[in-house]
Amino acid sequence: MSHSKPSLISRPxxxxxxxxxxxHNYLVARRHAGAARAFAVVKADAYGHGLLRTVRALRDLADGFALLDLADAVALRDAGITQPIVLLEGIFATGxxxxxxxxGLRPAIHCAEQIAMLRAAPPGVRLAVGLKVNSGMNRLGFRPAVVPAVLAELRTLPAVESVLLMSHFADADGPRGVDxxxxxxAPLxxxxxxxxxxxxSAALLRHAHTVHDWVRPGLVLYGGxxxxxxxxESLGLLPVMTLGSRxxxxxxxxxxxxxxxxGLFTATQPTRVGVVACGYGDGYPRHAPGGTPILVDGRRTQTIGRVSMDMLACDLSELPGAGVGSPVTLFGEGLSADxxxxxxxxxxxxxxxxLTKRVPVIETGGD
Incomplete structure (x- = not known):
């Protein structure tokens, strides 16, 4: 006698x-880019949205892709992605x-050790590279004063086919700007x-003079x-990830x-407290304080007390119709992640x- 497996109902x-x-968001970025081409930045598993899922959704739109990990870039080529791919931290070993x-990957070259790796490449190897300029962020790159000499050296290397000049702004989204x-x-x-x-993203939207041949939108692609x-919303962006529960x-x-x-929250009056199946074990920020906005049955309320691993609490006192089974939006559509x-x-x-691996992911809006 055969027995079918019972239907398994997971956490909501x-x-x-x-x-x-x-x-939609990529096209918003492209409109700001004008004649420039746009690398869709898909590092960190496409900002938690899923690398292959994201790239496949953009494969007919994106001019190119930017990420960090060599293995991820190879996986994109193996998946049939033909657009230019730039490795933002470059190479880590001669191999x-x-x-x-x-x-056909373009590594960013940002230090003398990486130039030595290029110099040690086997005969016949040819590749495009990026040259990272440290224009003031002091993270990666060569200082402007030495860039002409570095460029000259790169152009003598048999392995180097072409060079893309690159830099990154530290405060394009802030008061200091990019000037x-x-x-x-500018002289380089x-x-x-x-x-x-x-x-x-920030320079693309707010500092048009920094737009040259390629731009690198990241956060804006995901609706932030x-x-x-x-x-x-005011920038014309749509939320891509919505985290929901009940x-x-x-x-x-x-x-x-x-x-x-x-016991961080003490009730000052009788309070209906809803318990939500979501916690820091799912990726919700543990340090989110009481009062953080949340949607229940599509209506705004706020969290109560400390976020725990698997649950958080919210105030249902003004939502008499809400109860067990009511849908909750932690962030996304209807409640900005920002x-x-x-x-x-x-x-x-x-x-x-x-977002952690235990959270099931549902795709919508696919072809």
Whole structure:
């Protein structure tokens, strides 16, 4: 006698990835880019949205892709991606040079050790590279004063086919802007005969003069605003990731009673507390304080007390119709990830990347 397996009902938490919104956001970035081409930045598993899922959704739109890991770039080639791919941290071992050449990948070169790797490449290896300029962020790259000499050296190497001049802005989204860094870059750009890539999401949207041959939109692709003073919605962006769950329990808490670990919330009046199947084990920020916005049955309320690994609490006192089974939006459609991130003292970048493997992902808006 055969027995069928019982239907398994998992926790109600889900992350929905809207691929139509992703494509929409890329086109918003492209409109700001004008005649420039745009590398879609898909590092960190496409900011937590899934590398292959994201790239496949953009494969007919994107001019190119930018990421960090050589293995991920090879996986994109194996999946049939033919657009230019740039490796933002470049190569890490001499053997990487031949792999980059074989798969048509462009590593960013940012230190003398990487030039030595190029010099040691086997005969016949040819590849395009990026040259990273440290224009003031002091993270990766060569200082402007030595860039002409580095360029001259790169052009003598048999392994180097072409050079893309690159830099990154530290405060394109902030009050200092890009002017100080751009002043250091301008003479190099004026004397450079090849292609140039400077603008990240914030520079692309707010500093049009930094747009050259290639731009590198990242956060905006996923529906986040790079600016604290301007919402994603006002920029014409759509949320791509929506994290949703449900109320799994309701507690009637009397005045003076506490809620959650450490008893951080004390009720000042009788309070209906909803318990949501979502916690830091799912990627929700543990440090999100009480008062962080949340949607229940499509209506705004706020979290209560400390976020635990698997659950968090919210205030249902003004939502008498809400109860066990009511849908909850932690962030995404209807509740900006940027707003939730600001309340939690973090960035939407971090929240997207923090989504854990135990959260099931549902795709919508696919072809």
């Amino acid at each position: 938490i889900r992350a929905r990835i809207d691929l139509a919104a992703l494509r 990487d040079v031949a792999v980059c050449a074989e798969y 100080e860094q751009y002043r250091r870059l 750009i004026a004397d450079f005969a090849g292609e140039v890539s400077l603008a990240n 605003s790079p600016f604290a003073d301007e919402s994603a 109320i799994i329990a309701v507690q009637e808490v009397a005045a003076g009673e506490r809620v959650g670990y450490g 707003e939730v991130a600001a309340a939690a003292g973090t960035l939407s970048y971090e929240m997207f990347c923090a």
